[in-house]
Amino acid sequence: MSKEHEHGMSVIVKTVTRLTVGLIFLYGMYIVLHGHITPGGGFAGGVIIALSFINLDLAFGGKVSGKVFSKGGTSLVEALGAVMFLALALMGLQYGGFFDNFLHPDGEPGDLVSAGIIPLENIAISLKVGAGLFGIFLTLIVLQKFESEKKQ
Amino acid sequence: MIELYVLLGLMIAGAIIAIEVKNLLSAVVAVGIVGLGLSIIFLLLKAPDVALTQIVVEIAAVILLIRATLHRDIALKPCGSRPFGGFLAILFLGLAVLAGALTFSGGLNPFGSPLMTVSEFYPMNAVAGTGAVNVVSSVILDYRAYDTLGEATVLFTAVVGVLTVMRSKGKKKEEDLQGNNE
Amino acid sequence: MNAYMPYILCLILFCIGIYAVLSKRNIIKIILGVVIAEYAVNLFLILVAYKTGGRAAIFSATENIPPQSMVDPLPHALVLTSIVIGLATTAFMIALAIRLYGKYGTFDITRMRELRG
Numbered sequence A: 001m002s003k004e005h006e007h008g009m010s011v012i013v014k015t016v017t018r019l020t021v022g023l024i025f026l027y028g029m030y031i032v033l034h035g036h037i038t039p040g041g042g043f044a045g046g047v048i049i050a051l052s053f054i055n056l057d058l059a060f061g062g063k064v065s066g067k068v069f070s071k072g073g074t075s076l077v078e079a080l081g082a083v084m085f086l087a088l089a090l091m092g093l094q095y096g097g098f099f100d101n102f103l104h105p106d107g108e109p110g111d112l113v114s115a116g117i118i119p120l121e122n123i124a125i126s127l128k129v130g131a132g133l134f135g136i137f138l139t140l141i142v143l144q145k146f147e148s149e150k151k152q
Numbered sequence B: 001m002i003e004l005y006v007l008l009g010l011m012i013a014g015a016i017i018a019i020e021v022k023n024l025l026s027a028v029v030a031v032g033i034v035g036l037g038l039s040i041i042f043l044l045l046k047a048p049d050v051a052l053t054q055i056v057v058e059i060a061a062v063i064l065l066i067r068a069t070l071h072r073d074i075a076l077k078p079c080g081s082r083p084f085g086g087f088l089a090i091l092f093l094g095l096a097v098l099a100g101a102l103t104f105s106g107g108l109n110p111f112g113s114p115l116m117t118v119s120e121f122y123p124m125n126a127v128a129g130t131g132a133v134n135v136v137s138s139v140i141l142d143y144r145a146y147d148t149l150g151e152a153t154v155l156f157t158a159v160v161g162v163l164t165v166m167r168s169k170g171k172k173k174e175e176d177l178q179g180n181n182e
Numbered sequence C: 001m002n003a004y005m006p007y008i009l010c011l012i013l014f015c016i017g018i019y020a021v022l023s024k025r026n027i028i029k030i031i032l033g034v035v036i037a038e039y040a041v042n043l044f045l046i047l048v049a050y051k052t053g054g055r056a057a058i059f060s061a062t063e064n065i066p067p068q069s070m071v072d073p074l075p076h077a078l079v080l081t082s083i084v085i086g087l088a089t090t091a092f093m094i095a096l097a098i099r100l101y102g103k104y105g106t107f108d109i110t111r112m113r114e115l116r117g
Helices: A011-033 A042-060 A062-068 A070-093 A120-151 B002-020 B024-044 B048-069 B085-103 B119-131 B134-142 B144-167 B172-182 C005-023 C026-051 C073-104 C109-115
Strands: none
Touching: A011 A120, A011 C109, A042 A120, A042 B048, A042 C073, A070 A120, A070 B144, A120 B048, A120 B134, A120 B144, B002 B024, B002 C005, B002 C026, B024 B048, B024 C026, B048 B119, B048 B144, B048 C026, B048 C073, B085 C073, B119 B134, B134 B144, B134 C073, B144 C073, C005 C026, C026 C073, C073 C109
16 A cells, blocks of 8 residues: 555545546536536636545545645635736726726637637636635635644 | 426425434535525526536535534534524514515516516627627626626635634634633 | 415525524534525526526527527526625635534534633
8 A cells, every 4th residue: 555545535436536537627627618608607617626626635635635736826826816807807997997898809709719808707717716615625624634633 | 397396395395304304414415405406496497507506516515514514523412492593483484474475466577477677688789799609608707797806805705714714823822721721 | 376386485495594593503504594595595586587488598609599588697697606605605604613613512502602701
């Protein structure tokens, strides 16, 4: 047994997680990027992306997923999403007003590259929601676990 | 629309089980039933965006509730009612039923015929105005983007609140106090 | 069947949530009551938006869908943001409950009052 198997759930869960977690992440990206032409969008896609990290965390224990995404990194990504959203809104001031859709005439309706700034705003929202939810999860679960271990 | 009534009945049964059952794990799972039934109802009512978001958020909420609360030794303790709680609840429910009766007797349109005077603008002009085929997406990110900005603010505040409540550094004095009490 | 029947069932669901908030002693049960009431409010907004025989508010490149046949998209947008806010507030309530458990060693709110001071 390697050191990796000491934490988290059983080997079956770990193997299945290893096979599926990438697909879940890709599905979240798909939902975000196609938010303006199919059902979905930044909210649902962001939560799916956060759930793929939560899946990793639950299966392998806190130490392995902490290597992928620490708490500081989570805060950074969330702030990045907020700044991106506000920057897109402020860029509209140059063209007509706050949240003006200044890229709008590019692309045919129904294409992937269309609808102006809406896909970009979807990406910003997904970063914000996903990183925020994963940050809440890390705080509630992982820190709590460390505290209970310390008490014992 | 018989499926709608069946699912609503299932949700009400799930809610009653969630509130009256003794075991907290069973209660959380019953709330999961309510949320997933809600997701299917959203799909039946032609709201696929909301259905997708609801099913994902429900899974996340159940994971949080189970993992954050149920590794503690609280599962089999009885959870009774508060004194005066029953009286307050009956009073409030009576008022709620009265308000519902007053609302349904006049102001609300019957089920299946919405009041479209304002919202008709969005399907008519969304594709020409924003280029987005999904009308809901164009509403939340273009016509009513201030809503989304407010939502982002509330989410940020909630994350900061959780981090503040759960912080473990700088609590040495309080640990000493607890040690004295024990 | 009555045309207001879904609204009445939705009101019953809301009342169940409020009953749990008002009369239960366990904090987790109170959180579950808030969550159920929130689901009922979201459901009510989507019920108001439904049009009989309506279609989802998404246009298609291959098929011509008249805008008049679509359901009301505005409550869908409002509920979409409300669901995510509900998750965030639920997480905040769970954090408060965990802190209270760490301080008092119980989820029973009447025992918390006794242990104070």
